[in-house]
Amino acid sequence: MADGIKSNRIRRLKHIEAFSAVISTGSFSAAARQLGVSQPAISQLIKVLENAIGAPLFIRRNGAVFPTSRAESLREDAVSLLAHLDRFQAQLSYGRTGVLSTVRLTASMSIASELLPNIVSEIVADHPDAMFYVSSVPLSSMVQSLIQGHVDFAFHTRPLEHPGLHNAKVGVAPLVAVMRADNPLAAAKSLSVRDFAGQRIISSTRNDPAFHYFSKLWHENGVSIKTVLQSPFAGFAIRMVEALSAVTFNNALVAEKICDRDPNLIMRRVEGVDFETSFFLACADWQKGSDTQEKLIAAFETLAVNTSTE
Known part of the structure; x- marks a missing residue:
């Protein structure tokens, strides 16, 4: 497989977590607080994700963040993916694992x-x-x-x-x-x-x-x-x-x-x-x-x- 294609793969779930947090909270700072990381870290994760997809995911306007149509089309898949991971972890633990995020x-x-x-x-x-x-x-x-x-x-x-x-x-x-x-x-x-x-x-x-x-x-x-x-x-x-x-x-x-x-x-x-x-x-x-x-x-x-x- 060509190197260019490999470089576009999103291997880390933290990128998907950052995307889901930004689209649900409506801001990079709120997403950072939700995930317990810095705002620059969230910005960097979203930038990598946008580069891999080849399209902008959020529009910054007057201090607010708005999802693009491409982001909206990915929202449900991201939520579903993270929900399945929650369930996978819960089944591994088979017991008290905290309240499911979804x-x-x-x-x-x-x-x-x-x-x-x-x-x-x-x-x-x-x-x-x-x-x-x-x-x-x-x-x-x-x-x-x-x-x-x-x-x-x-x-x-x-x-x-x-x-x-x-x-x-x-x-x-x-x-x-x-x-x-x-x-x-x-x-x-x-x-x-x-x-x-x-x-x-x-x-x-x-x-x-x-x-x-x-x-x-x-x-x-x-x-x-x-x-x-x-x-x-x-x-x-x-x-x-x-x-x-x-x-x-x-x-x-x-x-x-x-x-x-x-x-x-x-x-x-x-x-x-x-x-x-x-x-x-x-x-x-x-x-x-x-x-x-x-x-x-x-x-x-x-x-x-x-x-x-x-």
């Missing part, structure tokens, strides 16, 4: 939209440089994503079954009735199952254990209800309560987040409804006991403790 999470839709913002915020408060990738995929895809290493952790209301995965039960939440504030039931001091006779109900789907629980509960109490919608998504079901003038029973963690934002909705505990939603954090076995796992569990527990179900 954490890839997947979760059911309602957990991702209603609960993960608080969980991520809790971790970022202690680890401001951490980066997160969040997605929502079907239950079956979560297993494959974890096994194949496409994501690091998965939140769901069911354990993910696979011999190579570890499921940690991170919390439970009671099911509460969510209704419009002008529903006559909202004014009652206490509610029982029989109070819901004749109500319009938004239920879960048949593959959800809660569906069968309530079918049995209505039957045992001689309660006739009208099902107006079925949905596996807690957040969607709760948001449809107002439009359909209906009632839904869903977990208190998601219900509280939505009710706090919508004054037209309230949630109530119902005597005789003892079903609970369990929450699990799944990961590959090598992540079991890691600092990242423990941080995620602690953040979820803080969220659960701060939820009121009165």
